[in-house]
Amino acid sequence: MNRALPLVILAMTILAFATMLLVVVPRAQIGSEPPAAGLRAYSPEELRGRAQYMSLGCVYCHSQQPRTPDQAPDGERGWGRPSVAADYAYDSPHLMGTMRTGPDLLNVGARLPSTAWHLTHLYRPRAIAPWSIMPSYPFLFEIKDHAAPGDTVVWLPREQRVAGKVVVARPEAMALVAYLLSLDRTYPAPASAIRDDGYSRVGGKP
Amino acid sequence: MSEHPLADEAFEPYEPRRPVPLPVYWMAIALALWGAVTLWNDSTAQSSGVGQRLAEAGDMTRRHSAAGADLFAQRCATCHQADGAGVAGAVPPLQGSRFLGANPQLVVQILLHGINGPIAVGGDRFDGHMPAFGSVLDDGQIARLVTHLRATWGNGGEVDAAFVKAQRQATRERHASWNGGADLVSLDPAVGPQPAFLSAPPAPSDSVAMALARGGKAGGWACAACHGAAGEGRSGVPRLAGLPADYIAQALLAFSTGTRASDIMGPIARQLDGPERVGLGRLYATMASASRARPELDGDLARGATLALQGDDRRDVPSCFSCHGPSGFGVAPIVPAIAAQQPAYTAGRLAALGRHGKDDAGAAVMPSVAARLSDADRRAVADYLATLPPSPAIDTDTKDAR
Numbered sequence: 329m330n331r332a333l334p335l336v337i338l339a340m341t342i343l344a345f346a347t348m349l350l351v352v353v354p355r356a357q358i359g360s361e362p363p364a365a366g367l368r369a370y371s372p373e374e375l376r377g378r379a380q381y382m383s384l385g386c387v388y389c390h391s392q393q394p395r396t397p398d399q400a401p402d403g404e405r406g407w408g409r410p411s412v413a414a415d416y417a418y419d420s421p422h423l424m425g426t427m428r429t430g431p432d433l434l435n436v437g438a439r440l441p442s443t444a445w446h447l448t449h450l451y452r453p454r455a456i457a458p459w460s461i462m463p464s465y466p467f468l469f470e471i472k473d474h475a476a477p478g479d480t481v482v483w484l485p486r487e488q489r490v491a492g493k494v495v496v497a498r499p500e501a502m503a504l505v506a507y508l509l510s511l512d513r514t515y516p517a518p519a520s521a522i523r524d525d526g527y528s529r530v531g532g533k534p
Numbered sequence: 535m536s537e538h539p540l541a542d543e544a545f546e547p548y549e550p551r552r553p554v555p556l557p558v559y560w561m562a563i564a565l566a567l568w569g570a571v572t573l574w575n576d577s578t579a580q581s582s583g584v585g586q587r588l589a590e591a592g593d594m595t596r597r598h599s600a601a602g603a604d605l606f607a608q609r610c611a612t613c614h615q616a617d618g619a620g621v622a623g624a625v626p627p628l629q630g631s632r633f634l635g636a637n638p639q640l641v642v643q644i645l646l647h648g649i650n651g652p653i654a655v656g657g658d659r660f661d662g663h664m665p666a667f668g669s670v671l672d673d674g675q676i677a678r679l680v681t682h683l684r685a686t687w688g689n690g691g692e693v694d695a696a697f698v699k700a701q702r703q704a705t706r707e708r709h710a711s712w713n714g715g716a717d718l719v720s721l722d723p724a725v726g727p728q729p730a731f732l733s734a735p736p737a738p739s740d741s742v743a744m745a746l747a748r749g750g751k752a753g754g755w756a757c758a759a760c761h762g763a764a765g766e767g768r769s770g771v772p773r774l775a776g777l778p779a780d781y782i783a784q785a786l787l788a789f790s791t792g793t794r795a796s797d798i799m800g801p802i803a804r805q806l807d808g809p810e811r812v813g814l815g816r817l818y819a820t821m822a823s824a825s826r827a828r829p830e831l832d833g834d835l836a837r838g839a840t841l842a843l844q845g846d847d848r849r850d851v852p853s854c855f856s857c858h859g860p861s862g863f864g865v866a867p868i869v870p871a872i873a874a875q876q877p878a879y880t881a882g883r884l885a886a887l888g889r890h891g892k893d894d895a896g897a898a899v900m901p902s903v904a905a906r907l908s909d910a911d912r913r914a915v916a917d918y919l920a921t922l923p924p925s926p927a928i929d930t931d932t933k934d935a936r
Contacts, residue, residue: 330546397831397909397910397913399833400687401915403830403831403832403878403881404831404881404884404885404909404912404913406769406878406879406882407770408769408770408878409830409831435769435770437548438769439768439769440760440798441760442756442759442760443759444750444755444756444759445760445798456798456801457797459724467611469851483750483752483754483755485801485804485805486805510536514768514830516828516830520588
């Protein structure tokens, strides 16, 4: 091979340039962003739930990044204000996701603050929305004859109950729901926060 | 086996030196320029965005630190009139009112919790609702407002934020409004004789409805888990406290039959029977709770106020308050309160009603109004409504009698 050196140098330069623009500069820009006032760190149980969220692949169908009004009507959908970098200060890795097969979940803890609702939904999404294509997660639950003290029984509509049995949430399910309820970024975003402004701010009011 | 005899195995193909054609250089330069310009544009958009947001934050602070006179014009003049003369038979005057001359604690308490029940001012009797401003005005704002009121119509004297804070602390357990003058006279007898307050008998179905609200039906989902312990709502979940009882019962019926589509409320409402729907309606209608709503949709508050108070003739949008009551507190039995409603819910509901309005024009009033609101208008009016004081608890028994 002749002229190997220039080729290698060129390839390296392109790679270095891309790394610079996509990794180093953003890192310098948002790496030092302090957590937003009002954001709290996850508790150990919520972190266990977060691990469940990752391993069960919720991120393939759910994003965690509400957009500005000119990009999508997320505010009206009840998904919350556009997120800013400071909202993810405790998320490592972040679970922003790319697909929106289901609703955005960054503020689901504010929108649906009921543990009982989430348990039913995870056990059988179709008990709530008959058209739902979200998978059910029966292995996070146990079917028992009687609930032991301390068990959390999952509520089901009358016609979907199994006679003489109760559905009880396993600790994994409780942790996952604790994580979902912790998703609440409804505090006001800091005015100077780094964010994606979309197109709404170019040359005047949205 | 290869039949080619000529191949030199060691031969490496190479390119002869040929100059890069000039157009390619031009193209590369043009692309680089384009990139630079885009980057530059983007960064100015970014910095102008940040500048704009900081200016808005400044507006917000200015709004928060508005002088007492401006606060009075914004918040009180619609009812008490700009000159404080009130409206004969409906809203008591502030001019010459003994309540302003009395201990400043009294006015602060009235502003924090509102009044619900008969009251005597200047020899006339009034029986209306004075809204509670405790959840929408902060200590400093109330202090400036009271100082302004007392300087204009009372005995003068300054009230500071620390005083308001102490007053707020002293009555933090109180959720309901003051029960008319009879309740207030206990704070300072200087306000003169006051009419007696006759409390309504407790509604019979309260305990059943309360159990449903707190524990859900048959171990199902508790209303309070989503709508809040006092029906105050959360971001995206509507406030129920102070909505008309019939409106709530009707909404629950509509959810259960599917006429009003909601994946979340549908399965819940289908578990309820008629008396339970009515009981829950009464329960939430008579609940007093502070506003938890705050502007959160980045809407233009001035535009929202215009829409709510005056409407927009060019777009053929009537004033919201022409139907929803002069303060957005709703009109029983079917027009819901919209003041202090959660903005994400208001905007989302307006969008949903508007889609409905486009499907079958002229069907119901609200869908056709909502269909004429733009996206920015929905956010503006929703955010403005979130700055208003909540509607007072509706006294269902006396309301029915009227």
